Amino acid sequence: MRLTERIRYVGVNDMKTDLFERQWPLPYGVSYNSYLVVGEKVALIDTAAAGFSDELLANIRSEIGDRAVDYLVVNHMEPDHSALQVVIREQYPDCEIVTNAKAASMIEGYHGITDNVKVIKEGESLPLGGVSLQFFMVPMVHWPETMVSWCPEENTLFSGDAFGTFKAVGETINDSKSGTFEEYKDEMTRYYASIVGKYGGPVQAALKKLGGLEIKRICATHGPVWENSIPEVIALYDRLSRYDADHGVCLAFGSMYGNTRQAAMALAEAIRQRGIPCAVHDLTAENYSFALADVFKYDTVIIGSPTYNAGIFPPARLFMQGILDRTVKGRKFMAFGSFTWAAASVKLLNEMAEAAGFEILGEGLTFKQGYTEAKFDAQALAALV
Ligand SMILES: Cc1cc2nc3c(=O)[nH]c(=O)nc-3n(C[C@H](O)[C@H](O)[C@H](O)COP(=O)(O)O)c2cc1C
Ligand SMILES: [Fe+2]
Ligand SMILES: [Fe+2]
Structure with missing residues (x-):
C-alpha cells in the first residue's frame, strides 16, 4: 500500500x-x-x-x-x-x-x-x-x-x-x-x-x-x-x-452471588440521576482492560467487592492492583460491598487507594449479607461523587 x-x-x-x-x-x-x-x-x-x-x-x-x-x-x-x-x-x-x-x-x-x-x-x-x-x-x-x-x-x-x-x-x-x-x-x-x-x-x-x-x-x-x-x-x-480525566465515574465490581452487583446497579443509577456519567464494568464477566480504559477517562473510581477470605474478591483486587501498577494519579475513590461475618474488602480497598494518593470519598459502604435499599443508601453515596 x-x-x-x-x-x-x-x-x-x-x-x-x-x-x-x-x-x-x-x-x-x-x-x-x-x-x-x-x-x-x-x-x-x-x-x-x-x-x-x-x-x-x-x-x-x-x-x-x-x-x-x-x-x-x-x-x-x-x-x-x-x-x-x-x-x-x-x-x-x-x-x-x-x-x-x-x-x-x-x-x-x-x-x-x-x-x-x-x-x-x-x-x-x-x-x-x-x-x-x-x-x-x-x-x-x-x-x-x-x-x-x-x-x-x-x-x-x-x-x-x-x-x-x-x-x-x-x-x-x-x-x-x-x-x-x-x-x-x-x-x-x-x-x-x-x-x-x-x-x-x-x-x-x-x-x-x-x-x-x-x-x-x-x-x-x-x-x-x-x-x-x-x-x-x-x-x-x-x-x-498526564492522567487528566473528565468528571465521571468508572464503577467496576465483582460479585459472586449478586448482592454487591445489586448495590452496584443502584449506585450507578443514583450517580446517573445526578447527571454524572457512570460506566459500569462487571469484573467477573469482562477483562479488566475495559474498566482500566474508563479509569483513564474519568476522574472517579468506584469499586464494588464482597469480602472474600478476609480480603478483597480476587477480580476486584486484580483490577485495583492494575490501577496502582499504572501509577494513576489524581483520582477520587470509593469502595463498597457485601460481607457475611467480618467485613474487610472496603477497608483494604481504601488502604490501596490511599497508597495511590487518591482522595477517598467518605468511607465507602460495606453491608452485611443480603442487599436491601435500607442497608445500602445509594443516594447518600452518589451525593459524595
Ligand atoms: C470463598 C468465600 C470466602 C468468603 N470469605 C468471607 C470473609 O472472609 N468474611 C466475610 O465476612 N464474608 C466472607 N464471605 C461471604 C461473602 O462476603 C458473602 O457471601 C457476600 O454476601 C457475597 O457477596 P456477593 O453476593 O456480592 O457475591 C466469603 C464467601 C465465599 C464464597
Ligand atoms: Fe507493539
Ligand atoms: Fe511494545
Whole structure:
C-alpha cells in the first residue's frame, strides 16, 4: 500500500489472536504495522509478530518487487514487532540492521544476531538517497530501547507504539475516511491504559522532544496511519499521559452471588440521576482492560467487592492492583460491598487507594449479607461523587 511514492505500508492485520500479550482481548483484531521507506536504498521499519512472515514478505515484494531491503530499522524490540527479524535477514542476507545500542543487545539476546548491525545514536541520520531517516530515543515508550524514526523529507514520524491502538486497520490504512479517529478512540484509550499506562512520564518527555517536528503523518506500529487527525491523536495521548480525566465515574465490581452487583446497579443509577456519567464494568464477566480504559477517562473510581477470605474478591483486587501498577494519579475513590461475618474488602480497598494518593470519598459502604435499599443508601453515596 502506497502512502506516498517513498513511504509504503507493508504491515499485517491479526484477526486470529484472541489476547494481546496473552492478557488483553482483541475484539476487533490488531495490526502490526511495518513500513518501507524507498529511496535509492530501501529501509524496512520494524517487522511483525510471529506467524506473519509469508504475509510480510509478500507485502514487501508487492511494493519493491525484486529490489532488496537494504536496511532494517529496529525501533522497538517487543516481539510483536521484532519476531521476524531473522526471516528478513534470511530473505535479504545483506540487509543491515540499524538500531540503538540497547536494542542491539536485545537483538543478540532474542535472535543471536550480532553481524551487520549499525548502532546509531540520538539525532543521527541514515541517508537513503533522496530521502533519509533520523532517530530519536524515547525510552520507556514502551521499553527502554524504544526509539522513533523521523523522515524529514516526508514529514513522517514512525512513532513505534506511541499513538498506537488496538483494532485492525481498514483497507485505506490511513484515516482518510471521516470519523476514523472517533472509531478508534475507545480502543486507543484501552490500548494506552493496558500497555503504556504506567509510562505517563516518559510519554510526556517524548511528546516534548518531538514537539518541534512539523509532523504531517504518524506511522505507529498499531492502528491507522494518522494524517487527518494528528492534533486529536496527540491531544489524546497528551491527556492520557498526564492522567487528566473528565468528571465521571468508572464503577467496576465483582460479585459472586449478586448482592454487591445489586448495590452496584443502584449506585450507578443514583450517580446517573445526578447527571454524572457512570460506566459500569462487571469484573467477573469482562477483562479488566475495559474498566482500566474508563479509569483513564474519568476522574472517579468506584469499586464494588464482597469480602472474600478476609480480603478483597480476587477480580476486584486484580483490577485495583492494575490501577496502582499504572501509577494513576489524581483520582477520587470509593469502595463498597457485601460481607457475611467480618467485613474487610472496603477497608483494604481504601488502604490501596490511599497508597495511590487518591482522595477517598467518605468511607465507602460495606453491608452485611443480603442487599436491601435500607442497608445500602445509594443516594447518600452518589451525593459524595
Ligand atoms: C470463598 C468465600 C470466602 C468468603 N470469605 C468471607 C470473609 O472472609 N468474611 C466475610 O465476612 N464474608 C466472607 N464471605 C461471604 C461473602 O462476603 C458473602 O457471601 C457476600 O454476601 C457475597 O457477596 P456477593 O453476593 O456480592 O457475591 C466469603 C464467601 C465465599 C464464597
Ligand atoms: Fe511494545
Ligand atoms: Fe507493539
